Amino acid sequence: MQQQPQVQRLPRQPGGVSMRQRWLHLALNGLVFSICYPLANLLAHQQHTRRSLAFAWDETIAFAAWMVVPYITSGLIFMLMFFAVRTAEQLRVVSRRLLLATVAGCLVFAMVPARFAFERPTVHDVVPAALYGWLDLVDQPYNQFPSLHVAYCVIFWCALRPLCGGWTRAALAVWLLLVGASTVFTWQHHLLDVAGGIVLGLAATATIRPGATRAHAVAFSYLIMAALALFGAIALGSPIAAYAAASLLLVAAAYRTRRAGFLGKQAGRHPLRAWLLFWPYLAGYRLTWLLVRLRERRRPALMQMAPGLWIGRCLSNAEARRLPPDCHVIDLSAELPETARLRGNYLHIPLMDLHAPRPAQLRAVLAAIAQQHAAGRPVYVHCAMGYSRSRLIARLYLRKHPPCPSRSTN
Template sequence: MTQQAAPGIRDRLIQLALNAALFGACYPLTNHLAQRHGEVGNVAMAWEAALPFLPWLVLPYMTSGLFFALSFLLARDRAGLSALSRRMAFTTIAACLIFAAMPLRFSLPRPAVDAALPAWLFAQLAALDQPYNQMPSLHVAYCLIFWAALRHVATGPMRAALACWLLLVAASTVFTYQHHVIDVAAGALLGALAIRLLPPRTDADANNAHVDRPVGFGYALLSGLALLAWFALGGAWWLYLSASLMLVARAYRRRDAGFLRKRDGRHPWSIWLLYAPYLCGYLMTWHAVRWRERHRPPFSHHGGGLWVGRRLTDAEAAYLPPDCAVIDLANELSETPALRHGRYHHFALLDLHRPNAQSARPILEAIAGHAAQGRAIYLHCAMGYRRSRQIAQLYKEHSQQ
């Protein structure tokens, strides 16, 4: 396995900013929802009232934010940075959905703090946080993810010190009267689950259907955000959006390229009912691309009789060579009516996934078959950026063998 290059500072900062923004949007929202809820329960056990309050432990408690940043800034390679970002995003969304569905409050009164520094830190904490968002403890879940990200960076005594400090951060959630013991256990379970479900991806994972795929993961996150919006705003639209996006995530996870059931260049109404947000999103993106590139030709000549580009309008299709065969890779858009003729072929490919040999073979055979008859071929995907160019490159390499 080749060693991956370390990510640049720009990539690190982007991933850090995205996850900080996700936390900054979702965590206060669920605090507000719990506060609005009125009567909120707790999961305290009777014996927890005997646990001591240790105010100086607010110092390690507050370093969680520092580790949040360091874990992104010190990630040793791109696979580790990607895994860290996905784990953090998954944990944040999952925890906030639990907070919204089952609001809880810390039940024990916090004693007065006399020492100046801990008192100031507790005041800062009170200004940013509320006694809600209890189970699972995000502090504890994050600690496991920080350890997975940073243990390769530290060596020897530094690694032992890192482990001890993160354990202290997790313990501080109980002894600063921020969380109950069950919250800690649930947080540890959530962090372990994130690490188990979202391992770093390697080059060998590209064709492994059981390895997490970032595109499907992204749609799953959007589905979670839509569900969180439903908790906040109500309305059946948000539930529908969440369910529709989760179906898209499932299709990407399973590499089900034919999940939109496109036939003869069109989608059936049942698919529109299930996937309208996804399909409308692609249609709007296609219009945006057309406008942005309005001064550029929508397709280009790739040698021989092969032309490559994006999905065309009827007016743009008139400029194609006559008697042109059409190879449509745009799974998400209906085909231009002018191009739905006897030499139209649709091959379903998932966007943002590089086609493998199995999915590319029938496409290359179709192109070669038309080329052997001396016929021009128009090969296109939705926007003309990835799938059509990747297949055109594979065809070029295949033709030169």
């Protein structure tokens, strides 16, 4: 009897990504590009930039009107990239590479503005003329070095090459080469700009490595914010924005090296040095804390997880009165000062926000709770907002020290 062929179901690929995530990453990259690139163009125009990076051999490159077609498709490929990748990790990698290339390239545009050296010939063919007309509306003869078109092509290739094979990979390679070449044949860029774009694309690819996006997500976010603040400092000539950029860069370095105590918080308070170096960071957390208190004003600021174990956020003096007498406080937050009422029986073990704690840090916190419970004292464990770090510690502690059923009903 002939067996019926069985249809083999393909397993669901781990790390799947939703359409919402794809659109969010596309929107973020589009927003940053839409702000930085035109602003860099505007700055160069206002400065009446005449600097050119053309060499003698650039004069020998012929103008090819129809090369505007592959040139225009770069924007389409840019958008499709966010829907071509298959996993959440691939999406994070390509999104961050493009974001890094955009911000770094626009920083160079602002610091070293340059203009294309030659006047583009008049185009008579209808289709290319229309495309060049549209290009003139959205672009200017500035933003030369490095070529973002070329940098993006490098990033496109590194992201898409593993996802295709055979003739599709060959067709992709040919088209991306055409897009890169179109930057010079449309008289948008010089050869030095192309070389700079290749370097920028390779640098962005080498900086953002697959498998490390979750571990360095916070550090990358602060790095991008620091770069945007620096861009604003250049655009506005603002020393305050330059200070914010330097401060955010220090925060990014602290998260990259996972230095939980980088603010130097002692006895529940920040030293003057921390305020001088990290005022934007500390002020941002303070504002967030105030907004959280406002939003959750009808909810309790703390909760009892088990007999003798309370968790929550940083408390005000009024909220601190709800704790039992002689409660020992374990402060996991490096970002906010401790209220004066709770600085008596107080221990500070900083854990980085939005970061998985190190095993040694977890052991230290759990041992401190166990020590206080062994002495018969209640414990209040809190982080900044009461959302993640304190809840994690409570879960781990109760897993190792489950409450006695007879006591839990009291």
